[in-house]
Amino acid sequence: MENPEKIEDKDLLNLLKTLQRDKTLIKMNLPGKNFERITIVTRVRHRRQNPLFLIDYTQGFREAVGDVKDVKMHFEFTREDKVNYSFSTYGWEIYRDEIGVRFPEFIERKQRRKDFRLAVPSDTKLHLQVDSTLLEMKVLNVSLGGTLAVLVGRKAGSKEETIFNSGEHLSDIEMVFPLEAENLRIHIEKAMVVRLEQDPSKDKNCCALQFINMEEKEEKALTEFIYKYQRYVLQKKKQINK
Structure with a gap:
């Protein structure tokens, strides 16, 4: 397996914009919090000070993070090339039905092929x-x-x-x-x-x-189903692990 490739700076910005455009499903988890959800990038705010990308708000996020603003957030996704991408970052803000997340320093592109379905x-x-x-x-x-x-x-x-x-x-x-x-x-x-x-x-x-x-309307219905079914699967896993 080749060494992971780091995507930074302008390439990182362009990749986040591509995730937004393609509505790519992203797996988000909070290490140490037993919290994992599927979401999408809804907007990208590229500013010199505090650049953010926004994701769709996921149920239970506010309760999971509490008042800790610098909580670690880890993300994984797979694009059409079927290569796994991942990154971690800190910090968040809630904007109505969206979560604002700080840009990571880099996104890691792993060379091993791994489907995320x-x-x-x-x-x-x-x-x-x-x-x-x-x-x-x-x-x-x-x-x-x-x-x-x-x-x-x-x-x-x-x-x-x-x-x-x-x-x-x-x-x-x-x-x-x-x-x-x-x-x-x-x-x-x-x-x-x-x-x-x-x-x-x-x-x-x-x-x-x-x-x-x-x-x-069809796309919205599919999005809602994916989110609800993901929550259902997670609940079933919790019941099995009890």
């Missing part, structure tokens, strides 16, 4: 139409920018047949998340197949989709 309920499905045929896919994980899914409902012998191609554009996609009260349906107007992968079933039609176009 948010797993979804096992019955989550994706529906789309290809060549007048309605297809169903099992969703393996999801982010605000895309999903990894595998085609289901086919005979074993047909799994060697490749239906999707890298770079192919798909439209009119529906994701269905199973919830207790009512299924959540998210509509994606357009997506692109960015890569084909193999899952344990060796199905060649396991593919990563990048969301290209979604209505704002």
Whole structure:
């Protein structure tokens, strides 16, 4: 494994702006506080004095930090290159529904490849139409920018047949998340197949989709689901560890 690369100064600023633009999911934790959440960068304030980036407020943050302003905050994320990035910083301010965080001195880019994916309920499905045929896919994980899914409902012998191609554009996609009260349906107007992968079933039609176009209300609904499901998973972990 190569030595970690340090991203600093202007490159650091540009990377934070890219995280904001792409709505990249970021894992935040407070070392020693038993607090971990998923969030996104909402704004970047580059000022000569006290530059800040703002993240979406996460439930329980204020209670976790108390009155300590110089609490350590650690962040991790993965971009499209599937390389793991991380950084730590100190200090925070709450601005309504956002948390202002001081710029770190540097962001570390690790050379080892490590996916950071948010797993979804096992019955989550994706529906789309290809060549007048309605297809169903099992969703393996999801982010605000895309999903990894595998085609289901086919005979074993047909799994060697490749239906999707890298770079192919798909439209009119529906994701269905199973919830207790009512299924959540998210509509994606357009997506692109960015890569084909193999899952344990060796199905060649396991593919990563990048969301290209979604209505704002659909994106908000997906964001809310990701946050709520993350909290649910954390609560389940706490119950198991008791």
